[in-house]
Amino acid sequence: MTFDREQVLRDAAALLTRKATASMDEIAKAAGVSRATLHRHFPGRDALVRALGALGIEQLAERLDAARIEEGDPVEAVRRLIEEAMPVSGFLAFLYGENQLYAVEELDEGWARIDKRVSALFRRGQEQGLFRYDLSPAWLCEALYALIAASGWSVQDGKVASRDSARMVGELMLGGMLRGRS
Amino acid sequence: MTFDREQVLRDAAALLTRKATASMDEIAKAAGVSRATLHRHFPGRDALVRALGALGIEQLAERLDAARIEEGDPVEAVRRLIEEAMPVSGFLAFLYGENQLYAVEELDEGWARIDKRVSALFRRGQEQGLFRYDLSPAWLCEALYALIAASGWSVQDGKVASRDSARMVGELMLGGMLRGRS
DNA sequence: CCCACGTGAGACACAGTTGTCTCAATTTAG
DNA sequence: CTAAATTGAGACAACTGTGTCTCACGTGGG
Numbered sequence: 001m002t003f004d005r006e007q008v009l010r011d012a013a014a015l016l017t018r019k020a021t022a023s024m025d026e027i028a029k030a031a032g033v034s035r036a037t038l039h040r041h042f043p044g045r046d047a048l049v050r051a052l053g054a055l056g057i058e059q060l061a062e063r064l065d066a067a068r069i070e071e072g073d074p075v076e077a078v079r080r081l082i083e084e085a086m087p088v089s090g091f092l093a094f095l096y097g098e099n100q101l102y103a104v105e106e107l108d109e110g111w112a113r114i115d116k117r118v119s120a121l122f123r124r125g126q127e128q129g130l131f132r133y134d135l136s137p138a139w140l141c142e143a144l145y146a147l148i149a150a151s152g153w154s155v156q157d158g159k160v161a162s163r164d165s166a167r168m169v170g171e172l173m174l175g176g177m178l179r180g181r182s
Numbered sequence: 183m184t185f186d187r188e189q190v191l192r193d194a195a196a197l198l199t200r201k202a203t204a205s206m207d208e209i210a211k212a213a214g215v216s217r218a219t220l221h222r223h224f225p226g227r228d229a230l231v232r233a234l235g236a237l238g239i240e241q242l243a244e245r246l247d248a249a250r251i252e253e254g255d256p257v258e259a260v261r262r263l264i265e266e267a268m269p270v271s272g273f274l275a276f277l278y279g280e281n282q283l284y285a286v287e288e289l290d291e292g293w294a295r296i297d298k299r300v301s302a303l304f305r306r307g308q309e310q311g312l313f314r315y316d317l318s319p320a321w322l323c324e325a326l327y328a329l330i331a332a333s334g335w336s337v338q339d340g341k342v343a344s345r346d347s348a349r350m351v352g353e354l355m356l357g358g359m360l361r362g363r364s
Numbered sequence: 365c366c367c368a369c370g371t372g373a374g375a376c377a378c379a380g381t382t383g384t385c386t387c388a389a390t391t392t393a394g
Numbered sequence: 395c396t397a398a399a400t401t402g403a404g405a406c407a408a409c410t411g412t413g414t415c416t417c418a419c420g421t422g423g424g
Contacts, residue, residue: 002391002392002400003400003401020202020203021202021203023380023381023382024381024382024383025381025382033401033402034401034402034403035382035383035402035403036384036385036401036402036403036404037400037401037402039382039383039384040400040401043383044382044383045381045382045383132353134353135350135353135354136341136342136350138336138341138342139333139336139341139342139350139354140354142332142333142335142336142341142342143329143332143350143354145332146328146329146331146332147325147328147329149328150324150325150327150328151321151324153324154320154321154324159318159320159321159324160318160320160321160324168317168318168321168325171314171316171317171358172317172321172322172325172354172355172358172359173354173358174358175357175358175359175360176353176354176355176356176357176358177354177357178357184370185370185371205410205411205412206411206412206413207411207412215371215372216371216372216373217372217373217412217413218371218372218373218374218414218415219370219371219372221412221413221414222370222371225413226412226413227411227412227413
């Protein structure tokens with residue numbers, strides 16, 4: 001049967017986010033392949049972790065592109081960002097978690113680029129008088145990633161319905177950061 | 183010199199939250215003791231993890247008590263809760279993260295009790311017409327833990343000033359969940 | 365000053381995991 | 395149907411981390 005590299009990396013990210021100490025054998029089982037096959041495609045645990053980090057960065061960047069966060073009304077851009085990020089919340093949780101499974105410069109750089117774009121969106125909203133100034137863009141970024149990751153876990157744990165998750169994150173996040181409220 | 187059990191567990195929690203794969207030697211170094219001493223006080227990695235989980239549960243419960251979250255105005259109770267939880271955000275991040283370093287029933291039970299009290303606070307606020315109904319207590323709990331944990335990391339990373347962290351969490355959280363807006 | 369207690373350092377045996385390899389079985393493509 | 399490609403299973407060597415132990419050293423109390 002065919003080896004679905006992307007699916008294996010998704011499964012690996014999901015497991016490693018919850019159990020960073022998972023062995024290669026456990027990862028292989030979670031991905032539905034054998035340990036030998038995993039080793040054929042990734043020459044070592046380190047290579048596997050780097051590959052899933054790189055895929056995560058790539059897919060997150062694609063989601064930001066799809067959300068067109070540099071365009072239009074910042075409030076709507078934040079909503080689109082949340083909507084688009086949900087399907088890759090597993091990768092976001094992995095990358096954001098900084099669980100130090102990786103210490104790869106190119107992943108740090110990739111993450112920094114993503115963070116910069118999101119931070120710029122929050123700053124843009126503040127400059128337009130839409131978002132509160134007293135909540136720093138740095139904090140708003142951290143909060144957003146934490147809520148998206150948390151919602152991914154909540155969906156996985158059945159605590160939140162998948163179709164509700166973007167709205168729940170969006171309402172809480174935007175409700176807290178919009179200006180013009182008491 | 184004296185062995186400060188609580189400080190060692192705090193240091194261990196801080197390291198393990200960021201690096202779940204940290205070895206006993208790394209944990210010992212982070213705590214400023216030798217691996218032999220760590221093994222003298224905790225008969226194994228498993229015992230250490232259980233001990234820090236138990237301490238975390240105990241201290242979080244004490245913080246909830248100090249915050250008196252069952253009393254008075256729910257909005258003020260949430261503020262007090264956030265304020266009191268900040269000093270133990272490291273333990274919260276560890277327990278909430280469910281990184282599966284532990285699978286100890288008594289820790290799960292302890293966490294479930296804490297979660298129940300926090301959930302009851304959100305429900306009480308909803309019943310009094312103060313908090314939005316469309317954001318479930320389950321989600322509000324997850325979001326709160328995620329934001330408190332994130333703020334702990336942000337302080338540690340220098341992205342947020344320690345004195346600002348409770349306010350940042352509180353404004354975002356309460357701003358998003360209060361009724362009578364937009 | 366002396367003794368008891370506790371720690372750090374390091375050695376050592378053991379267990380688990382990793383990485384590699386081989387072979388049989390399965391799948392896929394022609 | 396056949397051949398090539400790929401996978402699963404398991405063996406094996408090497409490596410890492412754990413848990414235990416011993417000894418020397420430092421600290422504190424009497």
